[in-house]
Amino acid sequence: MSDAGHERRRVYDPALRLLHWWNAAAIVALLATGWGAELFEHGAGERAVWTVHVYAGYGLVLGLATRFAWALVGPRHARLADMWHPQAWRRLLTDFRLPDRHRWGHDPLASAAFLALYGTLAVMAVTGLALAASELGMGPLAGGLLDQVWLAELAEEPHEFLASFVAAFIVVHVGALWLHQRIGGVPVASSMWTGIQVRSARREGGNA
Ligand code: HEM
Numbered sequence: 001m002s003d004a005g006h007e008r009r010r011v012y013d014p015a016l017r018l019l020h021w022w023n024a025a026a027i028v029a030l031l032a033t034g035w036g037a038e039l040f041e042h043g044a045g046e047r048a049v050w051t052v053h054v055y056a057g058y059g060l061v062l063g064l065a066t067r068f069a070w071a072l073v074g075p076r077h078a079r080l081a082d083m084w085h086p087q088a089w090r091r092l093l094t095d096f097r098l099p100d101r102h103r104w105g106h107d108p109l110a111s112a113a114f115l116a117l118y119g120t121l122a123v124m125a126v127t128g129l130a131l132a133a134s135e136l137g138m139g140p141l142a143g144g145l146l147d148q149v150w151l152a153e154l155a156e157e158p159h160e161f162l163a164s165f166v167a168a169f170i171v172v173h174v175g176a177l178w179l180h181q182r183i184g185g186v187p188v189a190s191s192m193w194t195g196i197q198v199r200s201a202r203r204e205g206g207n208a
Pocket of ligand 1: 110
């Protein structure tokens with residue numbers, strides 16, 4: 001599909017888009033309850049807020065596991081290979097050359113941030129399950145781990161520190177989409193709603 005100066009292609013499948021919004025909603029709920037719980041410290045609602053936090057965590061683990069499976073068996077632009085661009089990253093680091101921004105599918109630079117986010121979320125899921133077990137007696141690891149102070153101490157700092165990285169990712173991700181749109185004059189963000197990516201047709205290049 002094309003019009004004056006723009007090309008459009010259906011790129012992101014419905015399952016990938018549903019998983020994006022499922023995981024994004026779980027992450028926002030986790031950050032809101034994780035930080036919001038401090039408002040309820042030692043109050044009546046504290047346990048309830050942490051319970052919501054743990055259930056949002058289960059939701060995220062489910063969403064991440066499904067996204068990982070979809071990255072192995074899903075269509076081309078949902079696959080891990082669509083986010084794996086070592087040559088583009090190497091060119092940027094050694095020659096300071098920006099990757100081709102006109103390829104279809106995941107942006108090569110943004111992909112590095114997406115993969116870093118997924119790695120971070122995996123560590124947060126493990127440390128979160130350890131904290132749920134040791135501090136709240138909840139979750140699949142709960143049996144025998146309640147009140148294991150060493151485990152809570154081991155998991156707490158990385159869990160809290162990485163939450164800040166996730167929050168920073170959201171600010172940069174949404175800001176980059178907005179900037180891309182402002183500067184490039186091409187609607188970028190809508191592809192995660194509609195599945196249709198819009199590219200400027202001015203330059204040649206990009207994958208078929
Ligand atoms: C809590 C907020 C958000 C989080 C955690 C988040 C996370 C992510 C992740 C992990 C990906 C990679 C998707 C994949 O696995 O294939 C992605 C891609 C994308 N997201 Fe978000 N996202 C958030 C908010 C938004 C918003 C508000 C928009 C705008 C409507 C948006 C639009 C997109 C688009 C267009 C892509 C594809 C970018 C590309 O092609 O390289 N996201 N996001």
